[in-house]
Amino acid sequence: MNDFESINQLIDQWLDESIDEAGTRLLNDWIKDSPENADYFAQRSHLHSRLFDWAQTHDSKVVRVRPVVRVRAVLGAAAAVAVFVLGGVWFSKPTPGHPVAELTAWADSDLRYQGRPQSLQDATIRTGNYEAKRGITSFRFENGVEVVVEAPAEFRIESDLKMSLTQGRLSATVPPEGIGFTVETPSAEVIDFGTEFAIEVGGDRSSEVHVFDGAVDVKPLGSAEVIPVRLVTNGATRIEFESDVPMGIPLAPDRFLRTLEEPKLLYSKAVRALSPIAKLRMGLQTLTKRSDVQFVSLDGARSPLASGKVGASFRFEGPVERSFVTMSDYAASTTGKLSGVCWVYAESRPRKASIAADTNGPETGQFAWGLWRDKGFSRVKIRQENGGEVFVREREPLPIGEWQQIAFVADGVSLRLYRNGREVAAEPCGPVALSSQAPLLIGAHPIDSLPGAQQFWHGRIDEFAIFDFALTSEQIMALYEVAQSPRP
Amino acid sequence: MGNHNQLTEFTLLWTEAQPSVMAFIRSVTPQLVDAEDILQETARQIASRFEEYDPERPFGAWAMGIAKYKVMEWRRRQKKAALLFDEEAIEAIHFSYISPESDWKETGRAIDQCLKKASPAAEKLLVMRYLEELKPAEIARRTNSSANSVSVRLTRARDALKDCLERRLKEARA
Numbered sequence: 001m002n003d004f005e006s007i008n009q010l011i012d013q014w015l016d017e018s019i020d021e022a023g024t025r026l027l028n029d030w031i032k033d034s035p036e037n038a039d040y041f042a043q044r045s046h047l048h049s050r051l052f053d054w055a056q057t058h059d060s061k062v063v064r065v066r067p068v069v070r071v072r073a074v075l076g077a078a079a080a081v082a083v084f085v086l087g088g089v090w091f092s093k094p095t096p097g098h099p100v101a102e103l104t105a106w107a108d109s110d111l112r113y114q115g116r117p118q119s120l121q122d123a124t125i126r127t128g129n130y131e132a133k134r135g136i137t138s139f140r141f142e143n144g145v146e147v148v149v150e151a152p153a154e155f156r157i158e159s160d161l162k163m164s165l166t167q168g169r170l171s172a173t174v175p176p177e178g179i180g181f182t183v184e185t186p187s188a189e190v191i192d193f194g195t196e197f198a199i200e201v202g203g204d205r206s207s208e209v210h211v212f213d214g215a216v217d218v219k220p221l222g223s224a225e226v227i228p229v230r231l232v233t234n235g236a237t238r239i240e241f242e243s244d245v246p247m248g249i250p251l252a253p254d255r256f257l258r259t260l261e262e263p264k265l266l267y268s269k270a271v272r273a274l275s276p277i278a279k280l281r282m283g284l285q286t287l288t289k290r291s292d293v294q295f296v297s298l299d300g301a302r303s304p305l306a307s308g309k310v311g312a313s314f315r316f317e318g319p320v321e322r323s324f325v326t327m328s329d330y331a332a333s334t335t336g337k338l339s340g341v342c343w344v345y346a347e348s349r350p351r352k353a354s355i356a357a358d359t360n361g362p363e364t365g366q367f368a369w370g371l372w373r374d375k376g377f378s379r380v381k382i383r384q385e386n387g388g389e390v391f392v393r394e395r396e397p398l399p400i401g402e403w404q405q406i407a408f409v410a411d412g413v414s415l416r417l418y419r420n421g422r423e424v425a426a427e428p429c430g431p432v433a434l435s436s437q438a439p440l441l442i443g444a445h446p447i448d449s450l451p452g453a454q455q456f457w458h459g460r461i462d463e464f465a466i467f468d469f470a471l472t473s474e475q476i477m478a479l480y481e482v483a484q485s486p487r488p
Numbered sequence: 489m490g491n492h493n494q495l496t497e498f499t500l501l502w503t504e505a506q507p508s509v510m511a512f513i514r515s516v517t518p519q520l521v522d523a524e525d526i527l528q529e530t531a532r533q534i535a536s537r538f539e540e541y542d543p544e545r546p547f548g549a550w551a552m553g554i555a556k557y558k559v560m561e562w563r564r565r566q567k568k569a570a571l572l573f574d575e576e577a578i579e580a581i582h583f584s585y586i587s588p589e590s591d592w593k594e595t596g597r598a599i600d601q602c603l604k605k606a607s608p609a610a611e612k613l614l615v616m617r618y619l620e621e622l623k624p625a626e627i628a629r630r631t632n633s634s635a636n637s638v639s640v641r642l643t644r645a646r647d648a649l650k651d652c653l654e655r656r657l658k659e660a661r662a
Contacts, residue, residue, distance in 0.1 A: 012643045016617070016624050017518050018635070024571045031577045035584070038577075042584035045515030046508065046592065047649060050599045052520075053507060055618035296499055320600065322503040374619075447531050453499050454531075 011041060015048045056319045056350040056458075100160040101125035101141040107284050107305050109135035110151070129156045132168065136257060136305055145178035147171070150257060171198040171258040174214075184221075188239045188246075191217045197231075198256040205241035210251050212258065220246060254345070254403075257307045267310045267463060267482050271341070274475065276465040278330055278440065283312040292330075296453075297323035308462035309343040309403045309483055316443040318458025319350050324444035332358060332366050333468035336385060336431030340369060341407040341471065341479060342464040344457075346400045349376030354445035354455040355406070356464065358435065359383055366435045368445060369408060370455065371398060378424075380408040382415050383433040390429040392417050403462075405480045411470030421480030423473060440466075498538050501547040502531070508548060508592035509555045512585040516559055516578050520621065526562050530555045549586040556582045594660065595653065602652035610645040617642060 010027050013019040019027070031038050103123040110133040111118045113126065125139045132151040140146045141160040149155065153168020164184040174181050174192045181192045186205040190197070195214020201207050209218050211231045219228040220239045229237050229246040236251045268281060280286050286293055287305065295304050295314065304323065306315040316323050344355060351374050359365025365383060372379040372393045379393030392415045398404060407418040415429035439446070443461060444453035463483075509530065514523045533554050541550055556578065563572060573581070606614065616622050622630070624638040631638070 008643055008647060009639070012639065012646065014518060015515075016639065016642065018624055018639065019571060021571060024573070028573045028577045031573070031580055035580070038580040038584040039587070042512075042515065042581055043595075044646070044650070045581075046511040046585075046595065047599060047646060047653070049511030049514045050507065050596055051603075051614060051618045052514070053510075053596075054600065054603055055615060447528075447535065452502050452531060452535050 007040070008044070011044050015045060053319055056348075098127045099124045100127055100157060101139045101147075103137065103139050104146065105138045105284060107136045107287055109137045111137050125157065127157050127159060130154070138259070141178065141181075143178040143181075144175040145181050146173045146259075148257060148259060165199055165201050167201050167203075169198065169200045169256065171256045172196070173259070186221075187241045188221055189219045191219070191228075193217070195233075196258065198258065200255075206238060208236065208238045208249065210236040210253070210256065212251075212253060218246060254307050257305060257312055259311070267479070270479055270482050271463065271465050274465075274467060274471070277333060277468045278327065278464070278466040280325070280327070280442070280464045281311065282308060282314040282462045282464060286314075292328050294326050294328075295323065296326060297321065306460050308460060309345070309405075310463050313343070313345070313460040313462035314443070315460050316457040318348065318353070319456050322444075322453075322456055324453050324456060325442040327440040327442065330358060330440035332435035333432060333466075334434060335468045336412050336434075337410060337468060337470045338366055338382065338432045339407065339409045339467040339469065339471040340367070340380075340465070341405065341467075341476065343403050343405050343462040343483065344398070345403050345460040345462075346376075346398050347459040348400065349374075349397060350456065350458050352445070352455045353457045354441070354443065355457060355461065356440065356442045356466075357445045358440045359446070362389065364435065365446075366432050367408075367410075370445065370457070378406050378417065378419065380415065380417055382410045382429055383435075384430045385433045386430050390415050390427055392425045392427040392429075394419065394424045396424075400459075405476075405483065407471065407476045409470050409476075418473070418476050421477035498535065502534065502551070504593065505548045505551045506531075507596055508585065509551050511592070512552055512582065513555055513559060515581055515585075516573055517562065522562065526555070526558050530558045533558065546588075548592075552582065552586045594657065598653050598656040598660070599649065601656060602649050605652065606645070606649070610641075610648065613638075613641055613645055 007030065010019070010023055013023055014027055031041050103120065103125060106120060109120065112131040112133060114128050132149050132153040134151045136148065136150050138146060138148040143160050145160070148171045150169040153170065154166045155163055155168070155170065156166070157163045161178070161180055162182045162184070166186060170183070172181065172183070172192065173196045174194055176194050179192065179194045183190045183199055185199060185201045185207040187207045188209070190199060190209050193215040195216060196212040197214070197216050198210045198212070199207060209216065209231060211233060213233050215230060215232045217228040217230055218237055218239065231237055234251050236249050237246045238249045239246050271279060280293060284305065287295060297304065297317070304314050305312045307313065314325065340356065342355065349371055352370060352372070354368065354370035357365065357368035357370070359368050359381070362383070367383070368381040370379065371377065376397035377394040378398050379391060381389050381391045383389050394417060405420050409416045409418070410429055410432050412431045413428065415427050416423055417425040441453055442464060443457040445455040446452065447454050510523070510527050513526050513530070514520070517523045517526060530551070534551055541547065559578060560575065563575070563578070566572060613627070616627050616630070624642065625635045628635040628638045
């Protein structure tokens with residue numbers, strides 16, 4: 001059998017379980033016939049397996065608008081640009097290398113200045129060309145303008161009132177002293193009037209501008225006659241490189257990481273007041289300052305930080321990229337009671353995706369929290385002191401693309417599940433088992449009683465807390481409401 | 489077994505190797521539920537023998553060897569009538585999977601890129617086969633076509649992915 005068409009069909013019959021005995025023997029012998037045949041079979045079966053993995057992170061009901069990435073060249077000064085100067089003074093262009101800003105925070109950052117790596121010990125940001133190859137970097141100008149850049153990004157700093165972004169994503173917060181701060185992109189110029197806004201430049205050189213607070217003017221480049229768009233709070237626009245027409249688009253506040261500072265928070269204080277036995281804010285501090293917490297990821301290209309429900313959150317890439325958090329020294333509850341609260345944002349609902357677990361079999365740990373099989377209902381499992389496990393699950397799949405507060409409470413007689421402050425399921429459940437120390441995994445589930453992880457979360461997790469007593473419904477609802485306030 | 493570093497090291501190695509180990513297991517045990525059981529047993533075995541692993545040698549090949557052993561064990565437990573490859577064929581396939589020429593990680597990445605370009609029709613078909621795990625006969629029933637035409641379309645979708653994959657790998661190596 002030589003032609004590839006028949007062999008492909010035969011292999012596919014095997015992979016799709018529609019093969020018969022004769023076909024099996026034929027395929028079997030063909031594979032043994034030569035190493036090339038075995039290789040061919042291996043390649044095709046590998047593709048088949050990979051498709052199962054792909055399907056886990058695919059949600060066919062969601063239409064995602066993805067920003068395009070990768071820019072080839074910056075639009076040079078050839079563009080006819082009428083620059084707005086609003087009551088401010090243009091500083092004469094400093095010679096390259098003039099200090100204008102200071103680094104304020106960074107996460108897993110790899111920053112290049114004029115092609116050379118910038119040591120993070122040197123906190124000076126100068127005029128000139130930068131490339132952010134990895135991670136997140138934030139810096140503040142002398143006039144108080146604070147900028148957060150997410151890699152991969154290429155940008156140039158002209159002065160403390162002007163920069164250009166040729167690729168990537170940045171957010172800026174501009175105090176009154178910085179009014180007039182301007183960001184130029186290949187397709188537009190954005191002038192700020194004292195606000196908080198973000199810009200993303202895509203691979204097709206289109207630009208998107210999102211305004212979270214205040215106002216900006218967005219002037220499409222390429223034609224001096226086009227009237228600028230005035231964007232105000234909660235407005236957003238997109239300008240294609242090819243056209244001058246600004247297009248109104250929905251604001252995407254969750255896309256941009258607007259600050260690396262975890263806001264000093266009502267929410268965090270409220271949680272701390274309840275004396276949790278484990279608490280992770282999932283922000284910059286959690287990533288860099290906690291020696292008991294480790295973020296594990298295979299592909300380190302993207303920083304794990306993303307915009308969160310409160311401040312930043314950790315982003316988990318699901319079964320394809322396989323990232324998760326381990327917390328050593330997690331001391332399990334000894335009271336027979338256990339509660340957990342956190343905020344989750346699902347990008348998709350992989351089979352049995354795990355939010356957190358310390359149990360890796362019927363004999364160890366106390367809980368496993370995540371999604372149920374393929375249905376994507378939130379569910380939690382508790383190991384009882386008197387043996388056996390109790391499961392409780394919701395009847396509806398966890399929504400995708402929205403922050404959800406989820407919580408569970410094991411109070412010694414029942415196990416209850418909550419979403420967004422409301423009880424959604426309950427089952428009888430005895431006191432929680434005493435546990436020997438097992439590491440706590442967040443965003444994945446341990447493999448049996450051995451090192452390893454599986455069942456990866458795809459999306460974000462924020463403000464994770466575990467308690468060794470039973471939270472009341474009022475306490476859970478109160479936490480839900482605190483997180484809803486504008487800057488919790 | 490709470491050592492942070494060992495956990496991390498093992499997990500990094502295993503999570504990197506797992507997709508191709510699973511691919512090997514799936515290729516010789518088409519019933520998904522069996523493949524998952526074998527993978528679990530393999531994972532357990534690998535973790536419990538992790539101390540024996542010699543870091544000078546490629547982890548993937550070591551893991552793949554344990555997987556093959558588990559596959560052979562499973563195979564011996566199957567009924568004689570079951571449709572199975574013989575041990576020689578499984579050895580040959582195993583050998584292909586551990587061949588140093590196969591960079592499964594790069595291949596995997598290229599596949600992900602190619603999948604983004606799939607046509608909506610192909611995507612729909614692949615979702616039914618791989619997410620909902622329907623066999624061609626069931627897909628045919630749901631889409632009002634014949635099992636045969638579904639098989640043909642699946643084969644074509646896979647061929648298209650394979651061509652895209654080969655192009656990308658060639659470009660990457662150029």
